[in-house]
Amino acid sequence: MTNGYADLHVHTKASDSTFSVEQVLELAKSCGLRAVGITDHDTVDGIAKAVEIAPSYGVEIIPGVELSAEENNCEIHILGYFMDWKNPAFKNKLDELRHSRMERAKKIIEKLAGLNIELKLESVLALTESYTAVGRLHIARAMKLAGIVNDIPEAFRKYLGQSGPAYVKKQFLSPLEAANLIKNAGGIPVMAHPGVLNNYDLIEKVLQSGMQGVEVYHTEHSSGTVEKLKMLASKYNLLITGGSDDHGAGKSKIYLGSILIPYEYVENMKRSLKKEEK
C-alpha cells in the first residue's frame, strides 16, 4: 500500500515562478501529490497563504525556503524545511537578502545599459509579486518580453549567466551560515541539487558544513548522480529529500510532479525534528 508521494522543491510567484500558490496547489492535487514543499528563494511570503488554503485541495504544505551560498567561488543552494517561518530573526535576514536582490537587479540593468540594452526596472518588477524578491529569471523574462532575446536560456547564455557581461553576484551566505540560519529557526538544512555542481570534493565539503539532509532526487540529476548522492547521504547520516524545482511556465517547461518521492522521506524529516526537541 502506498503512503503517497511528495514534491519537496517548488517555487511560487513569491519568488521566481510564474505560478501562484493556488496554481501550485491545483497542479499538485491533479498530480495526486500528498505533500508539496514550497521553497521560494529568500522568501517565505507564499507560505501563510499556502498553509491556509491547502486543506481545500487535500494537499499538505511543507514550509520551506531556498537560500544562496558560496563556497570555493561556486554558487551553492541550501534548502530549509519546517522552520518557524514567522521567526523574527529569520525573517529579518530574509528581508536583508531580498533588499540586496533589489540593489543587484538595478546593477544588472546598469550593466545592460552599458551594452546598449535598454531595459526598464519597472518592466522587471512588474513580473514580480512583491518587488524585492527579484531575480535573474524575472530579468530574463522581461528581456524576452521586450524582444531583446528569443528565449530564457538565451538571456542567461548571452548576458545573465555567471560568465555573461551583465552578471552581478548576489549577496551570498556561507553554507554554514545558511545552515545555522535555518537551524536557529527550528528547520532542517538540506543541500539543494548537488549534482548541478558535479564536483564531489566540493559536494562533500558542503555536506559537512551543518547540513542535515541532501536533495538526492532532482530534475537535473541523472540516475548515476542519484546513486552517488544516496551513498553520501548514508556516509554522512543525512536525510534524503527530492523535488522538481518547478518554476511554473516561465523557465522552459512545467516540472511540478515530475519528481515524486515517497512520503516516508517526509516522515523521516518529522521524526528527526522530534528527536531534536527531546
Ligand code: AMP
Ligand atoms: P538568481 O537567484 O537571481 O541568481 O537567479 C537564479 C535563478 O535563475 C535560478 O533559480 C533559476 O531559476 C534561474 N536560472 C539560472 N540559470 C538559468 C538558465 N541557464 N536558464 C534558465 N534559468 C536559469
Ligand code: FE
Ligand atoms: Fe529560481
Ligand code: FE
Ligand atoms: Fe536552486
Ligand code: ZN
Ligand atoms: Zn529552486
